[in-house]
Amino acid sequence: METQTQTIKKEAKVATERMTGAEAVIRCLLAEGVDLIYGYPGGAIMPVYDELYKYQDKLSHILTRHEQGATHAAQGYARASGKVGVAIATSGPGATNFVTGIADAQIDSTPMVCITGQVGSHLLGSDAFQETDIIGISTPITKWNHQVTKAEDIPAVLAKAFYIAKSGRPGPVLVDITKDAQFGELDFEYAICKGVRSYKPVPETDPKSLEEASKLINEAKKPMIVFGQGVILGEAEKELISFIEKSGIPSAWTILGLSAVPTAHPLNVGMVGMHGNYGPNKLTNECDLLLAIGMRFDDRVTGNLETYAKQAKIVHFEIDPAEIDKNVKADVAVMGNVKNTLSQLLPLIAPKTHDLWLQEFRDYDTIEYDKVIKEELHPSKEALSMGEVLRGINEETKGDAIIVSDVGQHQMIACRYAEFTKSKSNVTSGGLGTMGFALPAAIGAKMGAPEREVVAIIGDGGYQMTIQELGTIFQTRVPVKIVVLNNDFLGMVRQWQQLFFDKRYASTEMVNPDFVTIAKGYHIEAKRVTKREDLQGAIAEMIASKEPYFLEVCVEKENNVFPMIPTGASVSDIRLS
Amino acid sequence: MKKENFTLSVYTENNIGLLNRISAIFLKRHINLDSMTASQSEIKNVFRFTIAVKVTEEQVKKIVLQIEKQIEVIKAFYHKEEEIIYQETALFKVDSKLLFEERQIQNVIKNSNANIVTVTPEFFVIEKTGRRREVEALYHKLEPYGLMQFVRSGRIAITKEKMDISTLLENFTEETV
Numbered sequence: 001m002e003t004q005t006q007t008i009k010k011e012a013k014v015a016t017e018r019m020t021g022a023e024a025v026i027r028c029l030l031a032e033g034v035d036l037i038y039g040y041p042g043g044a045i046m047p048v049y050d051e052l053y054k055y056q057d058k059l060s061h062i063l064t065r066h067e068q069g070a071t072h073a074a075q076g077y078a079r080a081s082g083k084v085g086v087a088i089a090t091s092g093p094g095a096t097n098f099v100t101g102i103a104d105a106q107i108d109s110t111p112m113v114c115i116t117g118q119v120g121s122h123l124l125g126s127d128a129f130q131e132t133d134i135i136g137i138s139t140p141i142t143k144w145n146h147q148v149t150k151a152e153d154i155p156a157v158l159a160k161a162f163y164i165a166k167s168g169r170p171g172p173v174l175v176d177i178t179k180d181a182q183f184g185e186l187d188f189e190y191a192i193c194k195g196v197r198s199y200k201p202v203p204e205t206d207p208k209s210l211e212e213a214s215k216l217i218n219e220a221k222k223p224m225i226v227f228g229q230g231v232i233l234g235e236a237e238k239e240l241i242s243f244i245e246k247s248g249i250p251s252a253w254t255i256l257g258l259s260a261v262p263t264a265h266p267l268n269v270g271m272v273g274m275h276g277n278y279g280p281n282k283l284t285n286e287c288d289l290l291l292a293i294g295m296r297f298d299d300r301v302t303g304n305l306e307t308y309a310k311q312a313k314i315v316h317f318e319i320d321p322a323e324i325d326k327n328v329k330a331d332v333a334v335m336g337n338v339k340n341t342l343s344q345l346l347p348l349i350a351p352k353t354h355d356l357w358l359q360e361f362r363d364y365d366t367i368e369y370d371k372v373i374k375e376e377l378h379p380s381k382e383a384l385s386m387g388e389v390l391r392g393i394n395e396e397t398k399g400d401a402i403i404v405s406d407v408g409q410h411q412m413i414a415c416r417y418a419e420f421t422k423s424k425s426n427v428t429s430g431g432l433g434t435m436g437f438a439l440p441a442a443i444g445a446k447m448g449a450p451e452r453e454v455v456a457i458i459g460d461g462g463y464q465m466t467i468q469e470l471g472t473i474f475q476t477r478v479p480v481k482i483v484v485l486n487n488d489f490l491g492m493v494r495q496w497q498q499l500f501f502d503k504r505y506a507s508t509e510m511v512n513p514d515f516v517t518i519a520k521g522y523h524i525e526a527k528r529v530t531k532r533e534d535l536q537g538a539i540a541e542m543i544a545s546k547e548p549y550f551l552e553v554c555v556e557k558e559n560n561v562f563p564m565i566p567t568g569a570s571v572s573d574i575r576l577s
Numbered sequence: 578m579k580k581e582n583f584t585l586s587v588y589t590e591n592n593i594g595l596l597n598r599i600s601a602i603f604l605k606r607h608i609n610l611d612s613m614t615a616s617q618s619e620i621k622n623v624f625r626f627t628i629a630v631k632v633t634e635e636q637v638k639k640i641v642l643q644i645e646k647q648i649e650v651i652k653a654f655y656h657k658e659e660e661i662i663y664q665e666t667a668l669f670k671v672d673s674k675l676l677f678e679e680r681q682i683q684n685v686i687k688n689s690n691a692n693i694v695t696v697t698p699e700f701f702v703i704e705k706t707g708r709r710r711e712v713e714a715l716y717h718k719l720e721p722y723g724l725m726q727f728v729r730s731g732r733i734a735i736t737k738e739k740m741d742i743s744t745l746l747e748n749f750t751e752e753t754v
Contacts, residue, residue: 135594140601144648145594164648198590198651322642 016187021151021177022047024188025115026055028158031190034086036060036077036447038070042090043130045117047182062447062476065468067094069440071101072466075110076444079427080402080452082235084111084165085444091118092130095176096137100434102172103141107431108256109233111170113161114138121149121178134176143171151184155191163193168201169320170233203321205336205344212332213291213315214348220289220313222357223249224280226272226301229256229430230294230319236339237261237423240293243342248353250361252280254295255415259425263399263418269361273301274565275412278372278574279364281565284309285572286360293317294338297327298431307570317341371576372562377417383556384532386410386485390417392536393455393483396543401453402427402445406438406462409491412561414457424449436465442480443472453481453543460486460512467518473548474522481542482519482550487557488512495560519550526550578633582611584656584663584734585641587626588618588742590649599626599650602643608632612665612731623651629732652742656734663734667712668694669703669719670726676701679722689715700725 019027025048029037039061041049052061064070067089074085085105089098095116105112119128135147144164148157154177161173217223231240237260244251244261250269251261261268270277272284284290290312295301302308305327316323316330317338324333334341376387390413393401399419404427405411411428420426427445429437442456463484473480494508519526525547529538535553542549563574589595596615603610611629618625630637637655644653673696675682686693691705705715712729 136597139594139597140605147593196648199648320646322639322646324642326639326642 016189018185019188020047020051020182021154021184021186022051022182024151024154024186025158025177025182026051026059027188028155028190029086030055030058031192032084032158032162034059034084036062037086037088038062038064038073038077038444039088040064040067040070040090040094042094042117044091044119044179045088045094045115045182047179048088048115048117048177062443062472064440064443065471066466067097068100068436069466069469069472071098071105071112071114072434072437072440073444073447073469073472074112074114075101075105075108075437076404076427076441077448078110078112078444079441079448080424080445080454081448082424083448084113084162086113086115088115089117090130091116091134092132094130095132095134098134098174099137099141100432102138102174104429104432104434104437105172106141106143108429109170109229110172111165112172113158113165114172114174116174116176117182118147118176118178120180122180124149124178134174138174141172142174145174145176147176147178148181149178151181152186154181154186155189156193159191159193160196164196164199168199202319202337203335205334205341209332209334210341210345210348213334214345216289216313216315216332217247217249217291218350222283222287223247223289223291223354224283224287225249225251225291225293226254226280226284226295227251227257227260227293228254228295230317230338231257231260232423234294234319234337234339236294236337236342239339239342239346241265243346243349246346246351247349248351248358249291250280250354250358252277254298254301254430255428256426256430257295258415259420260423263420267358269358270365271416272571273298274303275416275561275563277365277416278368278563278576279361281563281571281574282364283360285311285570287312290314291317292328292330293342294319296323299327302327303565303569303571303573307572368563368576376413379556381556384529384535384553385559386413386555387417388532389483389485389535389539389553389555390414390457392539393543394419395536396539397453397455401425401455402449404428404438404442404445404454404456406456406458407433407435408459408462409487409495409559409561410457410459410485412492413485435462438462439466439482440469440472442482443469443476443478446478446480455481455483457483457485459491460484460488460510460515461490463515470519470522470524473524477548479546479548481545482548483542484515484550484552485555486512486515486552487555487559489557491559492561494558498558498560500566515552516550524548524550526552528552528554530554578635580631580633582629582631582658583634583637584658584661584732585626585628585630585637585644585653586656586734586736586740587628587644587653588651589624589626590651591622591624592649595624595647595649596626598647599628599644602640603630606636606640608636608640614731614733616733627731627733654736654740654742656736660738661734661736663708663732664706665709665712665730665732666704666706667716667727667729669705669715669724670700671703671719672723672725673697673699673701675722682719682722685715685718689718691715
């Protein structure tokens with residue numbers, strides 16, 4: 001019956017092309033402008049892989065060594081390029097290995113389309129080999145997901161998937177395609193999705209909210225900006241910088257907002273949050289106006305909400321209505337894409353400077369420099385510090401590199417000390433805190449921005465969570481630079497154990513393998529540095545290399561990252577030691 | 578803020594998985610639902626979930642926004658008790674011999690505005706629609722006689738005021754996927 005109907009359809013529409021669902025998947029990707037995907041084959045996705053073989057001149061497939069690696073690579077690709085990352089895997093364990101990457105992309109708003117194979121539709125619910133309910137599993141961690149059981153549904157579903165992933169507040173979507181839908185035939189026709197009737201990606205901006213915001217801005221004596229990734233996702237960097245410069249407002253960033261404004265900008269006052277800078281955290285509780293631009297008041301940013309910026313009026317520039325008043329109550333909510341709202345706001349504000357107020361930030365900087373930064377960047381001790389490695393990288397890259405960091409102490413050090421001149425340069429797992437993110441994400445970042453230097457900064461713990469992706473680097477020769485800051489500890493957990501658990505170092509000391517030998521086993525040039533006098537030369541050699549390069553730096557074992565806002569404490573209770 | 582009874586009206590596309598997506602929002606926040614029903618709404622192919630839950634108003638506001646954020650949710654609302662007309666339906670299965678042996682049971686049925694929907698030689702079924710306390714009052718009256726089965730539906734509710742969904746839905750055109 002079905003074949004009959006399809007034959008009739010084919011006769012009616014001569015413009016369409018007859019093909020299998022599997023081929024349609026590839027053709028949809030090509031129609032969306034995708035030329036690179038990450039994945040791992042397996043039984044239930046084999047028809048699609050068979051088509052990938054045929055289309056390999058148009059669509060590159062990067063074989064990662066684990067499906068989790070494919071998702072993080074797709075994330076890195078998306079974050080560095082601004083395009084949608086695509087990952088593909090088989091059913092069952094292939095699909096479940098996607099879960100961490102999907103959850104990471106969801107909480108960090110990364111546009112990603114994940115395609116999974118599924119057992120034949122007649123087997124659904126029978127506990128067939130490699131059957132798992134990936135729709136059920138991925139529901140709470142996807143922006144949207146959908147199971148396709150008929151070949152003819154593939155084009156419309158994938159079109160919708162791409163539209164949803166990249167529009168509004170971006171996020172991951174998952175499309176699960178049964179094996180019979182891949183084998184089945186359809187008349188292929190592709191139309192880019194332009195809207196979904198139940199979904200409004202960008203809310204309308206109320207002109208009144210802009211007026212109220214501008215009034216507060218023009219009257220404020222001690223205004224402060226905290227910007228987040230919304231600026232980068234909305235490609236609003238220029239608009240933000242114009243706004244900052246005209247208003248003269250000191251501007252701090254969240255970890256995911258980093259690089260939207262050059263780190264050397266005179267009004268850039270550093271990072272807010274748990275390991276952020278002293279000034280912006282302290283002064284959050286002294287400003288009279290807090291402008292939150294494309295950020296979501298994560299608990300790692302706010303510390304104790306009961307004592308967060310209570311004295312200030314709060315204006316929240318946001319694309320997602322569910323973020324308004326979620327954690328911090330806004331006095332004015334400016335809805336919309338920040339690119340539009342900031343450019344509409346610009347003519348409404350008076351040009352100003354806030355020199356005395358800015359000086360307060362700089363005074364705190366001096367305190368922080370003397371108590372923390374100086375020793376971190378120019379240690380007086382014999383042991384190497386993580387900070388001086390970052391300083392060395394800054395010297396070689398001049399702030400032009402994409403820095404991909406993993407999760408832990410090294411991540412905080414990288415975000416605190418890396419210098420940036422360009423946007424989309426800081427790729428890190430912010431919301432989920434996924435150890436193992438950086439190595440595969442760096443692969444994706446380099447492929448997403450091949451003209452740029454990509455340096456992964458990873459701890460010895462996180463590195464071993466996805467170390468198998470060295471195989472992907474070996475096979476593709478993607479020239480990523482990998483720096484492992486090795487302190488033979490799960491350093492951040494150890495720091496907490498030291499500060500809050502009376503130095504009971506439960507399961508945080510690592511007995512590590514010879515990382516250099518492992519890298520060399522993958523034919524990656526590798527070096528280990530243990531002494532200060534060898535550091536800069538090794539970094540220079542790494543950056544100069546046109547090939548993938550691995551650099552292990554053995555650093556101080558029991559160093560702590562400061563400043564620090566202890567959990568549950570107020571931002572103004574930030575500690576310098 | 579005090580916990581109150583709230584009723585949510587959620588208009589959605591008729592898609593597999595949406596029930597899961599909506600209930601996951603409560604699960605993530607460790608909130609137990611009093612009831613959830615799903616049915617066709619006044620618009621063809623648009624579904625309406627009615628969810629009853631006891632939370633603070635601050636919580637329900639955030640939950641509604643999270644529900645509305647889901648791609649295939651068209652619109653979500655929350656209502657206080659006084660803003661809606663709401664009902665539940667219960668079915669009671671009772672041994673037929675009680676109708677003759679315990680004559681007062683007939684008065685109980687008559688006085689509670691319940692209907693007998695079926696009678697067989699073995700059992701009869703009483704249907705009662707109303708507020709929760711009315712259903713519960715009948716339950717307590719019948720329970721001493723012995724109930725063979727009892728079941729109660731989730732809450733369904735209609736608002737007194739017009740919801741701004743109506744005009745939105747009128748403009749909806751047919752859409753596939």
